[in-house]
Amino acid sequence: MDALLVIFITGLISLFIGIMKKPGLALSVNLIGLSSAFILIWNHANYVSMLKSYAGTLVFNGPQLYLSLLAVLLTGLILIGGYAIQSKDKEHYADITSLMMFSLTGAICLIGFKDFFMFFIGLEILSIPVYVLVGSRKAEHLASEAALKYFFTGSFATAILLFGIALVFGATGSFNMNEIGFAVMSGLYTPALMIAGVLLIIAALLFKVGAVPFHFWNADVYEGSSKSVMAFMSTVVKIAGFIAIYKIVKTTFGSLSDQWMYFMYVVIIASMFIGYLSGLKQTSLKRLMAFSGISNTGIGLLAIMNGTETGERSLVIFLIGYGASSLIMLFVSQLINEENDDISSLNGIGYKNPFLGVSLLIALLSLSGIPPFTGFFGKFLLIKDIIKVHPVLSIAAILSSVIGAYIYLKLILSIFNKDSNAVKIRLDWKSVVVICMALLLLLAGWMLIL
Amino acid sequence: MTRLLLFDPKYMEYLFHSGKVYKLGLTFEMGYDGIGIVMLALSNLVIFLVALANFNKEEANAPRFAGLIFLMQFGLNGLFAAQDAVMFYIFWEFTLIPVFLMLYWFGAKENNRTLLKFFLYTLFGSLFMLLSILAIGVYSNSYAYETIQYTAIPAKYACWIFSGFLIAFAVKVPLFPFHTWQPNTYSTAPMAGTMLLSAIMLKMALFGMIKWMIPLSFSALPTWQWPVIILSVIGILYGAFIAMREYNIRKVFAFASISHLGLIVAGIMVFTVDSLQGSIIQMVNHSLIAIGLFFAAGIIEQRLGTSNLNEMGGIAKIAPRFGFWFGVIMFVSLSVPMTAGFIGEFLLIKSVFEFNSWMGILSALTLVIGAVYMIRAYQMSSMGAPKITAFKDLMWNEISVFAIIAILALSLGLYPDFIFSIVKPSIKHMLEAVADTQLIIK
Numbered sequence: 045m046d047a048l049l050v051i052f053i054t055g056l057i058s059l060f061i062g063i064m065k066k067p068g069l070a071l072s073v074n075l076i077g078l079s080s081a082f083i084l085i086w087n088h089a090n091y092v093s094m095l096k097s098y099a100g101t102l103v104f105n106g107p108q109l110y111l112s113l114l115a116v117l118l119t120g121l122i123l124i125g126g127y128a129i130q131s132k133d134k135e136h137y138a139d140i141t142s143l144m145m146f147s148l149t150g151a152i153c154l155i156g157f158k159d160f161f162m163f164f165i166g167l168e169i170l171s172i173p174v175y176v177l178v179g180s181r182k183a184e185h186l187a188s189e190a191a192l193k194y195f196f197t198g199s200f201a202t203a204i205l206l207f208g209i210a211l212v213f214g215a216t217g218s219f220n221m222n223e224i225g226f227a228v229m230s231g232l233y234t235p236a237l238m239i240a241g242v243l244l245i246i247a248a249l250l251f252k253v254g255a256v257p258f259h260f261w262n263a264d265v266y267e268g269s270s271k272s273v274m275a276f277m278s279t280v281v282k283i284a285g286f287i288a289i290y291k292i293v294k295t296t297f298g299s300l301s302d303q304w305m306y307f308m309y310v311v312i313i314a315s316m317f318i319g320y321l322s323g324l325k326q327t328s329l330k331r332l333m334a335f336s337g338i339s340n341t342g343i344g345l346l347a348i349m350n351g352t353e354t355g356e357r358s359l360v361i362f363l364i365g366y367g368a369s370s371l372i373m374l375f376v377s378q379l380i381n382e383e384n385d386d387i388s389s390l391n392g393i394g395y396k397n398p399f400l401g402v403s404l405l406i407a408l409l410s411l412s413g414i415p416p417f418t419g420f421f422g423k424f425l426l427i428k429d430i431i432k433v434h435p436v437l438s439i440a441a442i443l444s445s446v447i448g449a450y451i452y453l454k455l456i457l458s459i460f461n462k463d464s465n466a467v468k469i470r471l472d473w474k475s476v477v478v479i480c481m482a483l484l485l486l487l488a489g490w491m492l493i494l
Numbered sequence: 495m496t497r498l499l500l501f502d503p504k505y506m507e508y509l510f511h512s513g514k515v516y517k518l519g520l521t522f523e524m525g526y527d528g529i530g531i532v533m534l535a536l537s538n539l540v541i542f543l544v545a546l547a548n549f550n551k552e553e554a555n556a557p558r559f560a561g562l563i564f565l566m567q568f569g570l571n572g573l574f575a576a577q578d579a580v581m582f583y584i585f586w587e588f589t590l591i592p593v594f595l596m597l598y599w600f601g602a603k604e605n606n607r608t609l610l611k612f613f614l615y616t617l618f619g620s621l622f623m624l625l626s627i628l629a630i631g632v633y634s635n636s637y638a639y640e641t642i643q644y645t646a647i648p649a650k651y652a653c654w655i656f657s658g659f660l661i662a663f664a665v666k667v668p669l670f671p672f673h674t675w676q677p678n679t680y681s682t683a684p685m686a687g688t689m690l691l692s693a694i695m696l697k698m699a700l701f702g703m704i705k706w707m708i709p710l711s712f713s714a715l716p717t718w719q720w721p722v723i724i725l726s727v728i729g730i731l732y733g734a735f736i737a738m739r740e741y742n743i744r745k746v747f748a749f750a751s752i753s754h755l756g757l758i759v760a761g762i763m764v765f766t767v768d769s770l771q772g773s774i775i776q777m778v779n780h781s782l783i784a785i786g787l788f789f790a791a792g793i794i795e796q797r798l799g800t801s802n803l804n805e806m807g808g809i810a811k812i813a814p815r816f817g818f819w820f821g822v823i824m825f826v827s828l829s830v831p832m833t834a835g836f837i838g839e840f841l842l843i844k845s846v847f848e849f850n851s852w853m854g855i856l857s858a859l860t861l862v863i864g865a866v867y868m869i870r871a872y873q874m875s876s877m878g879a880p881k882i883t884a885f886k887d888l889m890w891n892e893i894s895v896f897a898i899i900a901i902l903a904l905s906l907g908l909y910p911d912f913i914f915s916i917v918k919p920s921i922k923h924m925l926e927a928v929a930d931t932q933l934i935i936k
Binding site: 145265409412415424425427442 | 583
């Protein structure tokens, strides 16, 4: 796929532009690259129904193309939104953008893979730049700690994943997802190797999306990384990870569901509750969002438990809702103050700045699943698909969202506090991102219905 | 206008009727039948009265306040006109947002705990309603009212669906064990918020019971009828007894409202033509008196700076116009003959009595005890030797609110057929549809 090449080459060019120490130039080159990639993908989405490249290891049909569009768009918005803060470091700005480009390449590979080779390569291209991005604020102790932690745990997860892939290869004799899926369906595999391999792969993937019991890195890594990088991690990386887990677990190993069903049952319920319960008393916004991310991961994982074929669409709507809300929260808090991420810094902001207040209100209500925002439609579709097969899971999802609503409501109350000494905040380019995301949250759900 | 003149309450009149099923099985249809148009008219009247009542308060100048009231009106109109279960749910949750913000911005200071309790309690309830709606969708592959109305759901599943709806509506009404959010919320909310909550948001739940909960899961009604009626009779007595001993004037009216609404819920659960007619006219009547009573309480609080009954007395002597109109509203809420309340309570008690005589006798006690707490509240605040020195008498807009309420209550009491003639055909139609569906199950 040519868009992949365009993005990759943009990343390379951006590295060389770094020599000139001109952040504005780096940003514009990256944006040009991203928009040409966007146009290329858009053309494919309109004129080519299915796109195979690299000897069939990457296959893009309808939903995959739209997901790639979404990933490119989100990356562009994150670049625009983070520019004001990140460009203060003139020496390294271009490095950061190029790392994001490389990571985006990996994300698009993960969206389109049809082969365990490409899957593994994509996952590594996605992860390694993110390890570096997390540690990009070199003066911060927390950032170095986070990068090291993320790198070590991440490499263990990769090792486990490789072991799992090897076992699955041993059981079926193939790397191709279609062939493996066929072997699983017709029972042509070695059971012991297969089951061990599947469980190892699932564990590694759950680590990537941050589900309980593989969630411990989440809060620390988010706290250490800058807000733009965190925005990247909670949108693009999360979308890619979820699509990968959906394709592998649901589509390929779907017939083996007896083996992994109960494991996933425990994982989902634990994620939903442990995330929100740990978030109850947090005072740091980043940690709070990390824990709410864990819970949302649990809800998103419902997509692989359902018996219908619509899971991917529901998952995508849910991820759009979650990603857009995270972007709004992160960028608004970056507008207020980059360094301080204590929740009390949001106190009274909404009352003095109605625009920011309404955006935050939309984001938080969407996260708590209140209609008519996109977050509601995501949860609604996910729960609708599983209510017949797993009523227990749907009740658990609803109970956990009540706990979540408590957390978000407390935030809303403090944001709209009348009696505080909040100041009027000067807006910059970030507000474009905030407006885009708020519109997305308002409209995406309805666009899907009508 | 011609639509209104040609309106035949037996059938559904569609405002939008695309007849198209969108992706995800959702439809976008809005319309009203006889019950719907009564509720639509009521909600718009309530919004008008609330706006009029707040006309000379400082809140009325805040753009936020007007915005929230209109958002509320949007949500209410959508809710009463929704002909699709998911749309009903969306508007149901949507109405929570403006009320929540109104309570937060214009209510008493330091009410965060109360607000969180109110919001989470109602959200908790309505999420179970969402589960029920989803379950209905799974059974009938559609969310459109005209389809799911005729879907036969087996009794075992209908019980679960019914209970999901019931949790949501019982929290909102509130029914006896779920009422703990109500008195505190009412007493800390701004006057407009209390009026909106009691006059129209509770009616959303009652309307939901009549239109959505019972017809859609009718085979569960025999199972749930007794428990709910017992709970509502407990609520009638409990609310009345607490109101007799309460000294905060707003809390007196809040508990009185629990007591009044218990009777309406019991009537709805009997589910006959008479009881439904009675409950609808009583819903209209309760909206009127709730506005009147909480308005009077709000005026007293605003001018005296206290809500404690012990510190009041003799208001009627200092402010005779207020004393007169407060007295009128009090008599309306006592449901003396020739007011709408009399017709409603008579029909309701009669149908509960026909259902079970003991329940009927117990619920008839509401008339007696109601007189006790209402007259007590009026006596302690307005009669006796004046304990207060100054009380500014009513303004024109306040008088007109009271007058509109009193005229409506009187005219409905003298000519209840105005509502019955609209409502009765659609109730009959609904009961026939339910009976048809039950035949399919058998």
